[in-house]
Amino acid sequence: MxxxxxxxxxxxxxxxxxxxxxxxxxxxxxxxxxxxxxxxxxxxxxxxxxxxxxxxxxxxxxxxxxxxxxxxxxxxxxxxxxxxxxxxxxxxxxxxxRGGRGGRAREMASQLAAVGIPGAYEGALKYAGNPELISRTHFARFLVEVGACRDTAEVFRKFLTEGKPGYVPHxxxxxxxxxxxxxxxxxxxxxxxxxxxxxxxxxxxxxxxxxxxxxxxxxxxxxxxxxxxxxxxxxxxxxxxxxxxxxxxxxxxxxxxxxxxxxxxxxxxxxxxxxxxxxxxxx
Structure with a gap:
């Protein structure tokens, strides 16, 4: 029903x-x-x-x-x-x-480091219960934690999406x-x-x-x-x-x-x- x-x-x-x-x-x-x-x-x-x-x-x-x-x-x-x-x-x-997520995550971190946000890979990893599945969501939580953005909605306006720092297609x-x-x-x-x-x-x-x-x-x-x-x-x-x-x-x-x-x-x-x-x- x-x-x-x-x-x-x-x-x-x-x-x-x-x-x-x-x-x-x-x-x-x-x-x-x-x-x-x-x-x-x-x-x-x-x-x-x-x-x-x-x-x-x-x-x-x-x-x-x-x-x-x-x-x-x-x-x-x-x-x-x-x-x-x-x-x-x-x-x-x-x-x-799942296999390509690790390399993609390191490339995302390197782009964020280039715009003044270091340590993003290690920071995102703290939020990933499963390291094989590290994703943009985990990076977003790290960016909020370090004060780069107020919330995850702002992260996806400024970072991690096409044309913005931290975006790596897979x-x-x-x-x-x-x-x-x-x-x-x-x-x-x-x-x-x-x-x-x-x-x-x-x-x-x-x-x-x-x-x-x-x-x-x-x-x-x-x-x-x-x-x-x-x-x-x-x-x-x-x-x-x-x-x-x-x-x-x-x-x-x-x-x-x-x-x-x-x-x-x-x-x-x-x-x-x-x-x-x-x-x-x-x-």
Missing amino acids: ATLNADLHCHSVVSDGTLTPEELAARAKANGVELWALTDHDEIGGQARALAAARANGLQYLTGVEISVTFANETVHIVGLGFDADDPRMLEGLEAT RWASLKDAVQWISRSGGVAVIAHPARYKFTANEEYALFSEFKAHGGRGVEVVTGSHTAAEAVRYAGTAREFGLAASRGSDFHSPGESHTDLGQLPYLPDALTPVWHLLADRIR
């Missing part, structure tokens, strides 16, 4: 969140979440803990991950839900896509690879927060067309970064492409995320909720 309080997109300290899987499960339960998934970036090392914590809190659970993909020179995120977290194809694929997995890792391990692939990408209408149509052709089956319609109008727009896209609809806060941290776990509007009617495709995978 569309009125299920499902939150199928959030992050823990295993990637770039600030809470443990156990703390997230307790927060989800307190906020009325009924079906939960932990979707760390390019990493499924927190899945066993998340499942155990979900069970301890009486939450239904789906395995989750958010895979970084390069499409039309833009980084796109593909959420995987309900897959087998022990599938070797998934594990090997994620290990390969080539991630291909769209085809990510969708197939998910589907071949028994899960459903979902395009995350589509309104965030800076695509032309033609590029967006190509993204959805190729995603569907590779076996993708869902799109986030209601998510922390979508306005009400964007939710209506992508409900239409879901119907146009015959995709199921997903719902997730993209929660990272109590101090940073403007949408808390479980605090989203419900999915619009007349859509197929993604959890209907995964009824036999819910644990």
Whole structure:
């Protein structure tokens, strides 16, 4: 049913969140979440803990991950839900896509040092629960700590984005690879927060067309970064492409995320909720 309080997109300290899987499960339960998934970036090392914590809190659970993909020179995120977290194809694929983060992080630090902010790599590393997944979010927290910016929103206005100091692009997995890792391990692939990408209408149509052709089956319609109008727009896209609809806060941290776990509007009617495709995978 569309009125299920499902939150199928959030992050823990295993990637770039600030809470443990156990703390997230307790927060989800307190906020009325009924079906939960932990979707760390390019990493499924927190899945066993998340499942155990979900069970301890009486939450239904789906395995989750958010895979970084390069499409039309833009980084796109593909959420995987309900897959087998022990599938070797998934594990090997994620290990390969994580591989470039270390070198990229050192290059980001060197650009920041050149504009008078030394020690950024070591500083960001303090915030990374998993050094393999050091990311722009960890650098942003360091820049706030040293007073270079007031908050992480200001960081992303002044640094770490294209054309600004500290921006280093990274080539991630291909769209085809990510969708197939998910589907071949028994899960459903979902395009995350589509309104965030800076695509032309033609590029967006190509993204959805190729995603569907590779076996993708869902799109986030209601998510922390979508306005009400964007939710209506992508409900239409879901119907146009015959995709199921997903719902997730993209929660990272109590101090940073403007949408808390479980605090989203419900999915619009007349859509197929993604959890209907995964009824036999819910644990």
